[in-house]
Amino acid sequence: VETGKSSECTPVRVAVRVRPLLPKETLHGHQSCVHVASDSRLLTLGHDHCFSFDVVLDQNANQEELYSTCVESLVHAFFQGFNATVFAYGQTGSGKTYTIGEANIGTEEDQGIIPRSLAEVFKLIDENEARDHTVRVSYLEVYKEEFKDLLEVETANKDIPRHQTPNLQIPLCGLGRLGAHRADGERWGAAEGIHPDQQRPPGSGQRD
Ligand SMILES: Nc1ncnc2c1ncn2[C@@H]1O[C@H](COP(=O)(O)OP(=O)(O)O)[C@@H](O)[C@H]1O
Ligand SMILES: [Mg+2]
Numbered sequence: 001v002e003t004g005k006s007s008e009c010t011p012v013r014v015a016v017r018v019r020p021l022l023p024k025e026t027l028h029g030h031q032s033c034v035h036v037a038s039d040s041r042l043l044t045l046g047h048d049h050c051f052s053f054d055v056v057l058d059q060n061a062n063q064e065e066l067y068s069t070c071v072e073s074l075v076h077a078f079f080q081g082f083n084a085t086v087f088a089y090g091q092t093g094s095g096k097t098y099t100i101g102e103a104n105i106g107t108e109e110d111q112g113i114i115p116r117s118l119a120e121v122f123k124l125i126d127e128n129e130a131r132d133h134t135v136r137v138s139y140l141e142v143y144k145e146e147f148k149d150l151l152e153v154e155t156a157n158k159d160i161p162r163h164q165t166p167n168l169q170i171p172l173c174g175l176g177r178l179g180a181h182r183a184d185g186e187r188w189g190a191a192e193g194i195h196p197d198q199q200r201p202p203g204s205g206q207r208d
Contacts, residue, residue: 015055015070016043019095032059063109066099067116075120079128086113118183136177152176 018034035044036058043056055069074084088096097103101112125133139150147162162172 010054013054013070015057015066016051016053017057017061017066017095017099018043018059019098020059063099063101063112063116067113071113071117072120075117075124078121079124086117088113115183122181122183135180137180138175138177140172140175147172147175149174149176151178 018032018036021030021032033046036042036056037044038058041054041056042050042052044050057066057069061069071086074082074086078084086100088100090096099112101114101116103112121135125135137151141148141150162170164170
């Protein structure tokens with residue numbers, strides 16, 4: 001990913017998104033304690049605790065801005081053979097679910113990263129007719145050390161077996177994959193278990 005002024009490559013970029021105060025917070029008279037100077041990568045906490053990040057988006061940034069600034073280039077790089085991960089981190093209520101777009105949000109402008117990325121993946125496939133593409137999707141929840149396959153209802157409450165390999169990778173055995181051919185939920189094919197040898201364990205992805 002190209003950063004800032006030079007074309008130096010960094011495998012990880014960190015973006016901070018400040019969410020607006022919620023109506024209930026405003027109602028209780030809460031005030032924002034973070035300040036983002038316009039067009040800067042600096043965030044000030046309180047009066048004088050200043051931090052810099054690759055990207056800082058203030059409370060006025062919408063979902064489109066977040067997607068185009070932080071994710072779109074990764075989807076394009078993905079089509080050139082790079083692995084990509086988008087990781088939302090923050091305390092409860094900070095806006096992870098909203099940002100990643102997992103919640104079932106009504107309007108198109110409110111859609112988050114997952115629906116926008118999927119729409120882009122299928123758009124890029126449509127534009128590139130010279131190649132055949134196969135899209136498979138897995139959806140895994142990790143909560144309190146438990147791994148759940150959210151695409152397979154019947155196994156959703158079971159633990160997915162895993163073990164740690166000597167090089168500290170954790171392959172997940174039996175995580176289902178569904179074939180997909182549209183971004184809007186229609187899908188083909190039956191769920192298939194991924195053989196541990198076939199799948200890439202977390203942490204084994206390489207960018208460059
Ligand atoms: N950028 C945003 N703009 C407007 N509302 C937001 C934004 N980010 C989060 N929210 C709202 O804040 C609340 C908490 O967000 P949520 O995504 O559920 O947090 P988390 O998943 O981190 O616990 C939700 O009501 C959500 O709709
Ligand atoms: Mg959440």
